[in-house]
Amino acid sequence: MMRMLLIASLATLSACTAAASPPALAGAEPQIAAPAAQIAASEALPAAIEPQPVVAASYAERALPDVRCDVRAIRTSHGVRLEAVAMSDDGAFGEYEFVITKRDRGGSSDIMQGGEYDLSNGASQSLGSAEVSLERGGGYEARLVLRDDDGVACAAETSR
Numbered sequence: 001m002m003r004m005l006l007i008a009s010l011a012t013l014s015a016c017t018a019a020a021s022p023p024a025l026a027g028a029e030p031q032i033a034a035p036a037a038q039i040a041a042s043e044a045l046p047a048a049i050e051p052q053p054v055v056a057a058s059y060a061e062r063a064l065p066d067v068r069c070d071v072r073a074i075r076t077s078h079g080v081r082l083e084a085v086a087m088s089d090d091g092a093f094g095e096y097e098f099v100i101t102k103r104d105r106g107g108s109s110d111i112m113q114g115g116e117y118d119l120s121n122g123a124s125q126s127l128g129s130a131e132v133s134l135e136r137g138g139g140y141e142a143r144l145v146l147r148d149d150d151g152v153a154c155a156a157e158t159s160r
Helices: 002-020 036-042
Strands: 067-075 079-088 092-104 107-119 123-133 139-148 151-159
Touching (some): 067 151, 079 107, 079 139, 107 123
Antiparallel strands (some): 079 123, 092 107
């Protein structure tokens, strides 16, 4: 009885395994097992393996869009207006981050702006601006970073 149960279990396991196997290719005969000598011969490596040349483009060789950026400081009656500007001759797109830190006797404060930029050929775009008041002894730092799919495309900063 035990022997019949074992045979029935193996038959069921075999049927489940066959059902779960991927279908054979059209016109190909399924192979159940190959002799060990055939497997060893088919897996043998060629006597000499030719090294393949590695081709890598250096950073200078990549075709990158010509992206330029600038942080402009324009004096106003209350202090200074800081403007983030991006320019491109070839067209470019990505994301930008514009951070202004103002320092004075009371401490420091940050203004953060960001978003997407999309420059058409030969375009210039104002990405953001903020006006900060300046007291005696006060100052600021402003940093603009443009990123594209390849990383940092441009960075600019100004301070006083």
